[in-house]
Amino acid sequence: MNADNSLLTLEEILDAVDGIRVLGGDSLHIASVQTDSRLVGKDTLFVPLAGEKQDGHLYVPQALEKGASAVFICMKNFEGDSGFFVSLHEKYPDVVFIAVKNTLEALQRAAAKYVEKFPRLIKIGVTGSSGKTTTKEILVSILSQKYRVVFNKGNFNSETGLPLSVFNIRAEHECGVFEMGMNRVNEIGEIASVLKPRFAVVTNIGTAHIGILGSREKIAEEKAKIFSYFGGFGTGVIPADDDFTGFLQEKIDGKTVLYGGDTASVKYVRSLGLKGTVFSIDGIETVLALPGVYNYRNALGAVALAQSLGLSAREIADGISALKPLSGRSEILEGKNYFIMQDCYNANPDSMEKALDFVSSIKKENGSRKILVLGDMLELGSESKAAHEKIGGLAAASDADFIVFVGTEIKAAFDSAQKNSDKKIFYAEGNSDGAMQKAACEIQNVLAGSSGSVVLLKGSRGMRLERISEILLGKGSADD
Structure with missing residues (x-):
């Protein structure tokens, strides 16, 4: 196998995930990473995840049949039924089996290692209780006026979705915009450790998932973990009038940009009802084709971050007007x-x-x-x-x-x-x-x-x- 253009080498993977090659050769080629065996293709790294209802290790045979070139397996599973994996190795001798303590953690650590290969990538994270997907899409539309942008599709914003998404980064990309969601304690912390964003937008601190986290204060603490890897050089873009604005600002080790309402450069013009909102950037009018004040506020967060990156008023206005409504969202x-x-x-x-x-x-x-x-x-x-x-x-x-x-x-x-x-x-x-x-x-x-x-x-x-x-x-x- 030719490992020259593999997403990660075997050595890089073993080092990142603290894994052990228990079966297979001493080199590999990975063209994609999947946790769903149905999506596996040639030269895929298959990562079986163990859930409450079923164990992804049951689908390793299907993944190998479809062309997987490497598989993460829990050491516990390997030790408990080594014969199962040995028989698979005999049928697919070129596939590399890597034993790890926890396959989800290994996926995240491998993804973080992959992101490190792109030190020049402008890394942007977007989170919040509501509006984060819309804000991400607005940002992508704006930033695409200047940069080659990679971003997570759909709802791939979770503990598994974000790591899978970053494997879509390629050398030609200049900017990465990744939405970060959560429905449990420290999920934002885990996926922030994968991307390590230097720019971050928080849309709001609301009550989504409050049944899991218990309070808005706990939600704010979790969302603030998106700033964890700023190291004094990041820029946090946060709403000026949220109940937790002060709390979020204290967590930003770097520059804070507040947004919301008119500024010296951004002015509200008029509502078009169901057809959206007209506003201007440095006198250049544009139309956000998403209805509602809440969507306009999402746009203001995206505009503020774009301005922090130095995009011109024309680039921002063109990006706003180019945005198409998302299926199912406004x-x-x-x-x-x-x-x-x-x-x-x-x-x-x-x-x-x-x-x-x-x-x-x-x-x-x-x-x-x-x-x-x-x-x-x-x-x-x-x-x-x-x-x-x-x-x-x-x-x-x-x-x-x-x-x-x-x-x-x-x-x-x-x-x-x-x-x-x-x-x-x-x-x-x-x-x-x-x-x-x-x-x-x-x-x-x-x-x-x-x-x-x-x-x-x-x-x-x-x-x-x-x-x-x-x-x-x-x-x-x-x-x-």
């Missing part, structure tokens, strides 16, 4: 006599409240109706009932003509709304296709005879509320 879909605001990639109390505020700000036209379709906000733990009850009250107090609640946790919101309003309200239990069909039928009835109406879909990713859009737009059937 995405505007047009029906026959209505618009759907599909914002169902994620939901927490903060982002739900912001979405409701935006819909309330939309002016009603003659014959138009506002319909709220709200799904479960997941991972809120003991805070779930109270958080859903609050959202139910806010929905009831809004100027919506019809409110649809879909899910299980959201039942508390439905009960709260019923107590506080005589609006037309509907509840579909669960997240089955049947529940979505029932909700869609009710929405279709309310939309009949209207024009210029707005339907908001907002819920956590696990709810898959986009199925309602598919039915409304004729891609599915409410009669199935």
Whole structure:
């Protein structure tokens, strides 16, 4: 095998992960890294992860059959069933088996070693309780006006997603923008140790995952770990008016840039409603094609970081105008006599409240109706009932003509709304296709005879509320 253009050499891997080559040759070639055996191709390093429900080591044979050239295996697994791996080695003698203490940790350490190969890369991390994916995408669009940019796709922002994403860095890349998410203690710390960003944007400190971490204070502590590798030379871009602005600023060992509202160079011009926001940079107007004040605030964070990197007003304005709405995130879909605001990639109390505020700000036209379709906000733990009850009250107090609640946790919101309003309200239990069909039928009835109406879909990713859009737009059937 030719190891010359391998992502990592065998020696680099063994050194980084403190591993032992237990089977296979003394060289390897790695063209990609995967944790899902279904995605393995020729010359892949396969990293089987052990979860609560299943052990990825069971899929090592499939990975080898698809062309994996190296495999991480837990030493515990190897010692417990060495015959299984020896038999695989006999069938695939060129594959290198590397035993490690923990395969997830090994993946992260190997990824960190790989990032070190690109000392000139401008490394940017983005985190926050909500808005981080949008902010990342805005940043990528802006920075692409000047740099060759690499970034994580979709929701590859976790303990496994970020390490896998950095293996997409190549020599031609000048800038890397990586979103960092978390749903447990020290997840940000772990993935920050992989990228070691020198620039970081924090969107906000909200209540996402509060059921796991317990308090906003704990969430702030975790998010601040994105600054851990500044070493006096980093730049932290943080909101000027967050409850935890002072706390975050204290954690930045380097330069602090505050954003939010008008500045000497950035000015709000006007709202275009569902079509976005007009603002200017040094007098150059641009249009952010994402609706809502909260998306505009995300853009301000991206603009502030771009300015810190020295991009011109023209480059920033062009990058903003070039941005395309993301699927499922503040995405505007047009029906026959209505618009759907599909914002169902994620939901927490903060982002739900912001979405409701935006819909309330939309002016009603003659014959138009506002319909709220709200799904479960997941991972809120003991805070779930109270958080859903609050959202139910806010929905009831809004100027919506019809409110649809879909899910299980959201039942508390439905009960709260019923107590506080005589609006037309509907509840579909669960997240089955049947529940979505029932909700869609009710929405279709309310939309009949209207024009210029707005339907908001907002819920956590696990709810898959986009199925309602598919039915409304004729891609599915409410009669199935």
